Amino acid sequence: MTAPRPVPVARSTSDGAFSLIVAECFGIVTPTFQGEGPSCGHPALFIRLSRCNLTCTRCDTKYTWDWSQYDPATESSRRSVTDLVAWAASSPVELVVITGGEPLIQQRKLVPLVQGLLAAGKRIEFETNGTIAPEPALLVDGVRFNVSPKLASFGVEEAKSIVPAALEVFAASGQAAFKFVASTVADLDRTAELASAYGLAPVWVMPEGTTAEAITATARILAEAVAARHWHFTTRLHVLAFGEARGR
Template sequence: MRLGGCNLTCRWCDTPYTWDWKGESDTGIAYRAAEELHALSVAEVTERLLAFGVELIVISGGEPLSQQDRVLPVVQALAERRVLVEFETNGTVVPSDALVAAGAHFNVSPKLRHSGVAEDRRIVPEALRRFGQLPGVAFKFVCADAADLAEVEELVDRFALSNVWIMPRGQSPEEIDQGMRDLADDVIARKWNLSGRLHVNVWGSKRGV
């Protein structure tokens, strides 16, 4: 489930249609802003998600934790049906105790300098420390090249982050494959994890339904 709105403005964002109504990102993705967001009730959202018949629902954005109070009833309803929920977040919003108590999991992706966003907006110490206290949290960093790994290392040391994943920046299978090759040795040397982008390898930059 992808929610609209974001508190950051990453210039390479691959989902600018969730927040960039002015066309300020540099991805070249075409969209019509008025057709992107649709207001739905908690009951409608829950029904649609349960209809997938899966054991895990990922809630992404934009920045989904900006709407965590509104989406909490959906998470609670899914939990009652034993469906796990994972949030993909940029790590700038502290998760509520109620959301944690509902069993939500978190995939935290702090943004680096190449995002074009000022550090005081993209790095929120209180939020990162809170995520670091939660069990099962993964910290994923999008890296353009090996030089970005030094910046990641600074953040890992500063906030004592564990379960670190590195994902190459790219929107085509060729870019992802090259990024994996460029980053692999340095990631392995740091004993971090390396991740590709399976949906890009399968479908390229094509949007889903």
Template sequence: MIAEHFGPTLQGEGPSIGQPALFIRLSRCNLSCTWCDTPYTWDTARFDLRQQSERVLVTNLVSWALDHPVTLIVVTGGEPLLQQRHLAALAEPLLQAGRRMEIETNGTVAPDPALLMDGLRFNVSPKLANSGLPANLRIKAAVLETLSAAGQAVFKFVARDMADLDEIAELAERFAMKQVWVMPEGVTTERVLGHAQLLAEAVISRGWSLSLRLHVLLWGDERGR
């Protein structure tokens, strides 16, 4: 089930920020973060998910992606690994055609070994206490250990303040996270930049990377961008 697919646009977050990309957004999520900017993928209290999603054949998504010259395909959600039995079939023909794929995941669902293929990267975004969720729901040690050890993951965290950075540091050390990106929370330019300015010097001092939310700065909270 997908919520939408769109592009070409720009990857707005993480190591590929600013690069042309196609997006495939899968429906459903196993978490419910208070600041989530895609509640239409999971929040049944506010949305009719039957109207917000549709079944699309994997072969149709492959054809759609290959019709564009864009080489980066981002699979996001929701939580994509809830539907991972379909992702290998999506990834294989795209990677064979010279495309790259990034899967955005919250780090609570272990990837199938079949997904650990060359050319595919996991952008893992473990949720902090600022998500409003208890630690036992948002931090799954075995999953984070697997993703960290696989060598195909970068870790990006939504942060608001210095306490969030301390929490990130504990997780980075505990799970041997080699690539850490901090992303300021917000769905408006003012909020994103405000948090970024607050956190930037501390992020630099810790040796991490800072990722703005480029799509928010360019298009606000507009869906499909």
């Protein structure tokens, strides 16, 4: 597998200092909702940023980083912070999910985006793999982090995907929930080790799968063990409702 590498992308704005590399934005023309974690089922808008610092084999958004399969010039463009705030403000939906890829790669340019969205009356959730600590300017009221540390079973070396210093910052912030993708009860045992080692709470478990059938089957394998640990359990509601369609 080819690792992510910096590539040029076509600029669609003239204010490069305040623009972000974006894969897609959705939730206005075709409404949708947050499909995972603490806000599962809430109406939501999505800003999906391009690029990632991991190369997980089970990733379902490889079009944000795997240039052996996708063309970055086709799959991403630069959009200004002003444009993104205006896009979100045009909708009455309150929740804006900033996801990826790994959004915190671009976090310095995310500060003005977050400020603009909050000023427009939005609340914000970041979906992050937990390898990059957030800057203090992002740890403000109205912002939450859904931190999803990737286990070895997700197809990545934990030496790269588990960054203790970053996890400790998220845990201390009081603004994070920790969402682990699991396939087996052994994954839950590993989740418990990490939660104990770094003070990760609350813990959410999400069954791995990209189809309704796979998610349901995995949920049935994990449910009893998750309940016994008194953790939260989340499905992937968007997959159950819309299948593998992009932009939902």
